[in-house]
Amino acid sequence: MPKLEEKPRVILEEFRVKNAPDDYGMADEKWNFKKFVKNFRIVIVRMDHSEMEFDLIGIHPAFANAFRRLMLSEVPSMAIEKVMIKNNTSIIQDEVLAHRLGLIPLKADPRLFEYRAEDSTEGTEFDTLEFTLKIKCTSNKSQPKDSFRAEDLYENHSVNSASIKWHPIGNQASVHKETDVGPVHGDILISKMRPGHELDLHLVAVKGIGKDHAKFSPVATASYRLLPEIILTREVNGIEATLLQSCFSPCVIGLDSDGRAFVRDARYDSCSRNVYRYDCIKDAVILSRIRNHFIFNVESVGAMLPNIIFIEAVKILRDKCKTLLDELNNF
Amino acid sequence: MKISELPGDEDSGVTCRTYVFQNESHTLGNALKCIINRYEDVQFCGYTVPHPAEDKMHFRIQTQETPALEVLKRGLKDLQKVCDHTIQSFEKEDY
Numbered sequence: 376m377p378k379l380e381e382k383p384r385v386i387l388e389e390f391r392v393k394n395a396p397d398d399y400g401m402a403d404e405k406w407n408f409k410k411f412v413k414n415f416r417i418v419i420v421r422m423d424h425s426e427m428e429f430d431l432i433g434i435h436p437a438f439a440n441a442f443r444r445l446m447l448s449e450v451p452s453m454a455i456e457k458v459m460i461k462n463n464t465s466i467i468q469d470e471v472l473a474h475r476l477g478l479i480p481l482k483a484d485p486r487l488f489e490y491r492a493e494d495s496t497e498g499t500e501f502d503t504l505e506f507t508l509k510i511k512c513t514s515n516k517s518q519p520k521d522s523f524r525a526e527d528l529y530e531n532h533s534v535n536s537a538s539i540k541w542h543p544i545g546n547q548a549s550v551h552k553e554t555d556v557g558p559v560h561g562d563i564l565i566s567k568m569r570p571g572h573e574l575d576l577h578l579v580a581v582k583g584i585g586k587d588h589a590k591f592s593p594v595a596t597a598s599y600r601l602l603p604e605i606i607l608t609r610e611v612n613g614i615e616a617t618l619l620q621s622c623f624s625p626c627v628i629g630l631d632s633d634g635r636a637f638v639r640d641a642r643y644d645s646c647s648r649n650v651y652r653y654d655c656i657k658d659a660v661i662l663s664r665i666r667n668h669f670i671f672n673v674e675s676v677g678a679m680l681p682n683i684i685f686i687e688a689v690k691i692l693r694d695k696c697k698t699l700l701d702e703l704n705n706f
Numbered sequence: 707m708k709i710s711e712l713p714g715d716e717d718s719g720v721t722c723r724t725y726v727f728q729n730e731s732h733t734l735g736n737a738l739k740c741i742i743n744r745y746e747d748v749q750f751c752g753y754t755v756p757h758p759a760e761d762k763m764h765f766r767i768q769t770q771e772t773p774a775l776e777v778l779k780r781g782l783k784d785l786q787k788v789c790d791h792t793i794q795s796f797e798k799e800d801y
Binding site: 403404405406408411412415416417418419429431435437438440441442444445448449682685686689690692693695696697698699700702703704706 | 707708709727730731732733734736737739740741744745746775778779782783784785786787788789790791792793795796797799800
């Protein structure tokens with residue numbers, strides 16, 4: 376058996392998950408900040424405007440989980456919170472409509488706004504965004520003959536988020552651009568209507584956090600998993616090699632020119648234990664996961680870039696500690 | 707006030723206390739517990755969220771000699787350092 380390097384592992388066996396024999400759990404080690412700094416590493420694997428994948432290496436699961444929880448439920452974003460319904464003659468009920476509007480993601484950057492005070496009834500330009508949605512469905516006068524398509528028969532028969540219009544209050548028009556505050560997507564269907572149906576709504580968006588309502592969460596998903604590792608303990612050739620390849624996710628096991636199997640990249644393996652179904656190859660592999668290597672996946676809803684969301688999350692935890700410390704110092 | 711002390715430990719010296727954190731949950735509780743539990747002098751450290759509908763977190767510390775309050779402060783300082791270091795290394799990686 377090849378010597379395993381000094382990494383804490385969990386080994387995925389056929390019927391159980393086993394800790395490595397010399398691993399007593401990271402919880403036993405004495406706390407040492409210098410050691411943490413020495414072992415800790417961040418690698419950004421990929422990133423675009425809406426999604427990112429990065430690795431936190433050498434960190435305790437409690438911290439990784441704290442960061443994940445913070446991104447989901449404590450990083451703020453803006454969302455429609457109040458809907459004043461002046462007129463709604465469509466078939467969708469007022470409360471259902473209001474709920475649907477609340478879930479529309481807004482582009483407004485929450486860092487430029489403040490939380491609205493709980494007792495305030497009137498919003499100010501610093502904590503509120505106001506929108507209107509005024510639309511009426513009519514029959515299309517110039518409809519082509521013989522067509523039964525809704526698009527040809529009616530005007531405004533489907534209401535999309537693009538019809539939501541921003542109304543700057545106070546000085547907002549000079550601080551924010553119209554393209555930077557409205558809905559992230561213009562093609563979100565809000566309601567379907569027929570001639571005579573009408574919507575006239577006044578929408579109020581405020582800053583909030585996911586703990587209060589999921590609509591305030593800035594991420595679609597924020598999750599982590601442990602880095603998988605696959606070790607081949609003996610040579611696997613020919614038919615056995617192809618069989619081995621088929622047991623894992625695509626591109627995880629490669630075959631060289633002699634038809635010998637090798638581990639190309641275990642990172643994106645789904646960690647299924649299919650190999651153990653075949654007696655001929657089950658002795659050839661050790662499946663494991665690295666216990667302090669976290670692969671994070673963060674998918675933004677659109678208001679903030681995913682890397683900003685992560686930094687904001689860590690900052691929130693830091694500021695929490697700071698305020699608690701200040702309070703304890705005057706205890 | 708975000709932190710208060712649970713009564714009952716006044717007669718047992720300064721080495722054991724249960725603190726009640728308002729508006730906190732597993733996010734802070736588990737991260738803090740994981741640091742404090744690994745300190746040299748700490749006999750016991752644990753946290754609980756007594757009721758899911760109440761936004762409270764109870765945090766218990768028992769030590770040999772060090773006052774529990776000192777340990778809690780040190781834990782918060784260390785957690786803050788961890789956060790600062792995480793932000794720093796992330797920004798370095800992120801340019």
